Amino acid sequence: MSVLVDETTRLAVAGITGREGSFHTLNNRAYGTNVVGGVTPGKGGQDVEGIPVFDSWEEVVAAAQPNTAMIFVPPRFAADSILEAAAAGVELIVAITEGIPAHDELRVYNTLVRDHPGTRLIGPNCPGILSPGKANVGIIPAAFFTEGAVAVVSRSGTLTYQIGNELAKAGVGCSTIVGIGGDPVPGSSFVDIVALFERDEQTELIVLAGEIGGSAEEEAAAYIAENIAKPVVAYIAGFTAPAGKQMGHAGAIISGSAGTAQAKADALEARGVRVGRTPTEAAEIAVQLLG
Amino acid sequence: MDLLEYQGKQLFARHGLRVSSGEEVESVEDAVAVADRVGYPVVVKAQVLIGGRGKAGGVKLAADAGETREHAANILGMNIGGHTVHRLWVEHASDIASEYYAAVLLDRSAKRPLVMFSTEGGVDIEEVAERTPEKLVRSHVDALEGLGREQALQIARDGGVDEDVVEGVADALLALYDVWIGEDATLAEINPLIVTPEREVRALDAKVSLDGNALFRHPENADLSDPENEDPIERRARENGVQYVALDGDIGILGNGAGLVMSTLDVVSLAGGSPANFLDAGGGSDAKKVEQAIGLILSNPNVKAVLVNIFGGITRGEEVAGGLIAAFNELSPSVPFVVRLDGTNADQGRALLDDAALAGVHTAGSMNEAAELVVALAKDAG
Numbered sequence: 001m002s003v004l005v006d007e008t009t010r011l012a013v014a015g016i017t018g019r020e021g022s023f024h025t026l027n028n029r030a031y032g033t034n035v036v037g038g039v040t041p042g043k044g045g046q047d048v049e050g051i052p053v054f055d056s057w058e059e060v061v062a063a064a065q066p067n068t069a070m071i072f073v074p075p076r077f078a079a080d081s082i083l084e085a086a087a088a089g090v091e092l093i094v095a096i097t098e099g100i101p102a103h104d105e106l107r108v109y110n111t112l113v114r115d116h117p118g119t120r121l122i123g124p125n126c127p128g129i130l131s132p133g134k135a136n137v138g139i140i141p142a143a144f145f146t147e148g149a150v151a152v153v154s155r156s157g158t159l160t161y162q163i164g165n166e167l168a169k170a171g172v173g174c175s176t177i178v179g180i181g182g183d184p185v186p187g188s189s190f191v192d193i194v195a196l197f198e199r200d201e202q203t204e205l206i207v208l209a210g211e212i213g214g215s216a217e218e219e220a221a222a223y224i225a226e227n228i229a230k231p232v233v234a235y236i237a238g239f240t241a242p243a244g245k246q247m248g249h250a251g252a253i254i255s256g257s258a259g260t261a262q263a264k265a266d267a268l269e270a271r272g273v274r275v276g277r278t279p280t281e282a283a284e285i286a287v288q289l290l291g
Numbered sequence: 292m293d294l295l296e297y298q299g300k301q302l303f304a305r306h307g308l309r310v311s312s313g314e315e316v317e318s319v320e321d322a323v324a325v326a327d328r329v330g331y332p333v334v335v336k337a338q339v340l341i342g343g344r345g346k347a348g349g350v351k352l353a354a355d356a357g358e359t360r361e362h363a364a365n366i367l368g369m370n371i372g373g374h375t376v377h378r379l380w381v382e383h384a385s386d387i388a389s390e391y392y393a394a395v396l397l398d399r400s401a402k403r404p405l406v407m408f409s410t411e412g413g414v415d416i417e418e419v420a421e422r423t424p425e426k427l428v429r430s431h432v433d434a435l436e437g438l439g440r441e442q443a444l445q446i447a448r449d450g451g452v453d454e455d456v457v458e459g460v461a462d463a464l465l466a467l468y469d470v471w472i473g474e475d476a477t478l479a480e481i482n483p484l485i486v487t488p489e490r491e492v493r494a495l496d497a498k499v500s501l502d503g504n505a506l507f508r509h510p511e512n513a514d515l516s517d518p519e520n521e522d523p524i525e526r527r528a529r530e531n532g533v534q535y536v537a538l539d540g541d542i543g544i545l546g547n548g549a550g551l552v553m554s555t556l557d558v559v560s561l562a563g564g565s566p567a568n569f570l571d572a573g574g575g576s577d578a579k580k581v582e583q584a585i586g587l588i589l590s591n592p593n594v595k596a597v598l599v600n601i602f603g604g605i606t607r608g609e610e611v612a613g614g615l616i617a618a619f620n621e622l623s624p625s626v627p628f629v630v631r632l633d634g635t636n637a638d639q640g641r642a643l644l645d646d647a648a649l650a651g652v653h654t655a656g657s658m659n660e661a662a663e664l665v666v667a668l669a670k671d672a673g
Contacts, residue, residue, distance in 0.1 A: 076507055101505035102397055103475050109402050110434040127604070141604040141635055156550020158602050161634060162658070165602070182549055184399050184477070211550050214399040237553035240538075240560045241569075244293075248534045248549025248571040250504060251399070256417055261557075278558050280659055 002131035002176045003151070003196040003203075004092060004122070005033070005068065009135045012037040012060045012090070013051075014081045015072030022048050024072070024096075024139050031136040036064040039081070057081070057088035070128070070137055071095040078124060079104035086116040094137050095123035095187070102250065105185035112187070121187025125249065127157035127179035140177060148173020150286055151197040153190055154209035155182050155216075155249070159237060159279060163209060166283030172290060175202040182211070182249025190220035198228050205231045207286055208273075210264055212238035213252045217264035225271035231289045234268045234275045235282035236261045292501045295338045297380045298515045299497025302474055303481075308466035309493045313382025322363035322381050323356050329383040331355055335362045338378035339371050340517050347371045352384055377519045385495060390483035391452065392416050392427075393464060395438075395471040397478075404432040404471065406443075406464060408450045412483035438468040452486075459492035460484070474512065475505030524568075528587050533570065533580075535587055540565025542669050543588035543597035543626075545581070547572050547606050555600045558658055564666035567594050572606075581614025582621065589624055595672040598665040599630045600658060608632045608640025616647045627651045627668045631661035 011028065015021035016038025026049060029035045037052050037060040044055035054060040057069070069085040071078055071093065078097040085093050105124065112119050122129060128138010133147035139157070144165045150172055154160040157179055164174060178193050180186050190208055197203045206228070210217040217236065224232050239261040241247050243254040254260050265275045274289070276282025294302070297315040304310055314325040315338065326333040337349030344350050349371050351362040359381070369376045390412035398405035408428045411419045420427050428450045432438045443461035452460050463484055471479040480498040487493065506513050518526070528535030534549070538556075542564045546552035549571050556566045568591065572584045588597055601611050611632060618624075628651060632640045641654060653668070655661035 075504060099504045101475055101508070102477055102502045103472070103505065106397065106402065106404070106434045114435065139605055144634065154550070156548060156553075158546075158548025158604060159550030159554055161602050161604050162551055162554070165633065184397060185402055209550065211553055216399075219400065235554075237550050237557060239557045240566065241553060241556070242536070242538065245536045245569075246503075247536060247553050247569055250502075252549055252553065277561060278659060279554055280657070 001200050001202045002134055003200050004176060004178065005129045005131050005135040005137045007134055009068050009137065010034050010036045010064070010066045011068045011070060011137055012039065012064060012066035013070045013072060014039040014057070014085065016040060016048050016051065016053060017043050017046070018072060021072035025051065028136050028138070031142050033135040033137060036066050057084040057090070061088040061090065067091055068137060069093040071097055071124070073097060075099035075101070079108050082108050082121065083111055086112055086119040091119055093119060093121045093187070094126070094128050095121060096126065096128060096138055098125040100124050100183065102184050105183060109185050109187060122178065123181040123187060125183040126181030127160065129176065129178050131176045132174050138179065140179065144168055145177060146173035149175060149202060149204035149290065150207055151175045151200065151203040151205070152177040152207045152209065153193040153197070154179055155211050155251070156209060156237065159209050162279045163207060163235065163283050166280055167286060170283065170287045172287055175200060182251050184214065184251040190216050191223045194220060194224060194228060194232070198230060203230065205233065205286055205290055207282060208232060208234045210234065210236045211249070211252050212241050212247065212254050212261050213259045215259065218267040221267040221271040221273060224273060232273045233282055233286045233289065234273050235279055236264045236275065292503045292516055293340050294499040294501065294515050295340060295378065295517055296336065296497050297338055297378070299499035300494065302470055302499060303466070303494050303497055306466050306469045306473060308463060308470065309491065311382040311385055311493060311495070313380055316379050316381055317377060319360055319363040319367065322379055323359050325381040326353065326356065326359040329381070332384040333359060333381050334384045335359060335366060336380045337366050337369060337371060337376040338380055339374040339376055339520065341372040341374050344371060349376065374520045385485055385493060386488050387485045388488050389486040391450070391460065391485070392419070392482045393467055393484045394478065394480040395468050398431065401431055403434050406430045406432060406438065406446055406468065408446050408464065410450050410452060416482060432468070437472065438465060440465065455490055456486050456492055459490070463492045463494070470499070475502045475508060476500060477502050524587055524590055531583060533572070533584060533587060536569040537591070538566050538568050540567045541593050541595040542665055543567050543591065543594040544600070545570050545572060545584050545588060545597065546600040547602065551600065551602055555598065555658065558662045559598065559666060562662040562666045564662070564669055567591055577610050578614035578617055581611055582618040585615070585618040586622060589622060589626070594626055596626050596665050596669040597628045598661055599628060600661060601632050601634070603632070603634030603637060606635065608634065608636040608638070609643055612640035612643040615644065616649065619649045624651070626672065627653065629653045629655055629661050629665040629668065631655045631658055
């Protein structure tokens with residue numbers, strides 16, 4: 001098993017004809033992901049290395065039956081592309097695009113809840129999802145990950161690679177790596193993904209990598225204490241971040257006294273989650289707990 | 292992107308929220324001219340992006356032209372928490388019957404807009420929330436429907452305002468919500484929202500944060516904020532599309548990916564060092580970007596050593612190495628560098644660096660080792 005993406009994934013990509021979009025789509029296909037189509041308005045009928053391009057989500061769904069959408073279009077068009085994919089009936093949407101306005105994200109999130117409750121959105125501003133050995137949807141450098149028992153969920157891409165690489169060096173593989181993204185209104189939260197990992201047979205241990213801003217880690221801590229039997233190891237970035245400054249990610253900002261790394265680490269530890277002080281230490285704890 | 296009070300008030304006025312008549316000025320003469328026009332008494336307020344203006348003496352009441360001149364002269368140039376006052380807001384002083392608090396913000400946890408309202412205005416709202424939470428009304432708004440009149444009236448009533456200002460407070464809340472939506476704000480706050488003896492509801496202060504990602508919809512807002520008090524390196528970075536945050540230490544940091552860079556700052560601090568900046572060169576950093584980033588870091592005179600921490604995903608090791616070598620040839624830095632390259636094509640990158648044998652460049656095998664080394668080098672540089 002694994003979660004969200006695997007051998008049954010049928011991927012279609014919005015923005016497939018762009019420079020980044022085509023590069024990563026082909027990378028995903030080279031990894032073994034079944035890429036069935038792409039969407040670029042006005043370029044229907046073309047193809048990208050044999051992958052057929054359509055003008056709309058409705059058309060690609062009718063012709064190629066994708067069950068997973070990846071969004072690579074520029075920020076100002078991304079919200080509508082996500083909603084169009086959902087309206088066409090795609091169940092899983094992975095939005096890589098960075099820089100989408102927060103109000104657009106609010107509109108997307110609440111429209112999905114109201115009109116398309118069966119659709120799951122991962123991201124935006126995320127590196128995607130990788131189930132090693134099965135499928136890669138997004139920009140995660142798959143070469144650093146082997147198949148195994150550790151599931152990773154993270155708000156940060158490179159931090160995920162760092163932790164995954166430390167695990168790999170210790171001979172530990174991963175079931176699925178999910179990047180939920182660094183924006184203020186992510187489509188899926190730590191809680192949503194941790195719940196999937198709990199039900200996944202392949203996953204024996206969960207690594208959660210959080211950062212400053214918002215309260216998603218605190219909510220995850222409360223949820224884990226009540227609902228998760230598998231061991232969870234966490235890492236939080238941003239202990240030295242000053243208040244009121246956006247640290248790269250739009251969502252990584254301490255507002256007043258809320259959203260500090262210390263508060264998040266404390267909340268997790270109070271609920272029995274081991275928190276590593278460095279990415280290396282978090283990986284070491286995970287390896288040690290797996291025995 | 293945080294706005295100064297006067298910029299917030301200008302947005303308020305544009306959306307039909309009542310503010311006192313006043314103007315932004317940059318000189319004592321202009322302050323007096325505005326005061327003469329709006330009528331005495333006036334309030335002279337420092338325009339800086341930091342709290343505690345009143346306590347620092349940056350907000351003064353003036354009864355006549357003489358007092359206006361005196362206060363304006365004192366406040367202009369004043370240093371408030373590290374911010375120099377370059378601008379004043381001068382407005383007609385309001386008579387105040389009641390002071391309320393009102394805000395619209397993005398509740399990240401509920402993923403909906405949140406209206407907050409309290410009749411305990413003019414004080415720190417975090418304190419009100421802690422000590423007397425029953426006096427703070429919190430009302431979520433349907434993100435797709437927006438704030439309606441009924442809900443606004445209900446918030447005013449739940450807040451316990453006098454019956455004769457329920458309508459006026461609801462109007463102010465609706466206008467504030469309109470600011471929040473219409474300007475792509477992440478926060479629109481009024482503290483205090485006052486009621487005058489004539490029962491008029493008016494914003495006496497304005498705290499607005501705009502979403503930098505939405506500026507393509509509001510090009511007219513792109514130049515707001517406080518240019519003179521913006522860190523010059525932060526400004527240059529912003530203009531070049533680089534994510535840079537100035538910090539007060541002496542170890543320059545360059546990394547890729549916000550999470551990894553934040554983590555690098557933490558690991559350097561754990562090793563006993565003090566970072567001089569946050570700099571995310573971003574995914575897919577090419578040689579040119581790396582060179583530019585190093586230029587930004589070295590333009591901070593406090594920097595005694597630099598740590599480059601790259602885990603390549605999209606970013607390729609040989610590109611980073613190429614950028615480093617180019618930056619060294621261009622800038623001939625006088626401070627030591629520690630480079631940790633991992634991920635995609637890291638071996639090629641390390642080989643390039645070894646061949647170039649740049650003076651003062653050390654390589655490290657892991658993030659922790661790199662942090663310890665750079666801290667030691669910064670200490671040696673004293």
